[in-house]
Amino acid sequence: MIDTSVVPKNILRIMEEKHISQYTLSKESGVARVAINRWLNHGSLPRLDTVALVAKALGVTIDELTEGMIK
Numbered sequence: 001m002i003d004t005s006v007v008p009k010n011i012l013r014i015m016e017e018k019h020i021s022q023y024t025l026s027k028e029s030g031v032a033r034v035a036i037n038r039w040l041n042h043g044s045l046p047r048l049d050t051v052a053l054v055a056k057a058l059g060v061t062i063d064e065l066t067e068g069m070i071k
Helices: 006-017 022-029 033-042 048-058 062-066
Strands: none
Touching: 006 022, 006 033, 006 048, 006 062, 022 033, 022 048, 048 062
């Protein structure tokens, strides 16, 4: 089973740990702030290529963002 809420939760957790705002993540990753907001507040799942951009901007691996997604 795939838990689609895992990636947004992991993004938010890492943002909080590193004190990164949605604005900063948007600027560093090149992903629209409205898209980031949609993931974090509405649980939508980003595309894999976007996950790679976000992971790079957060200084983590794609595996760290997707950890726990498949149960």
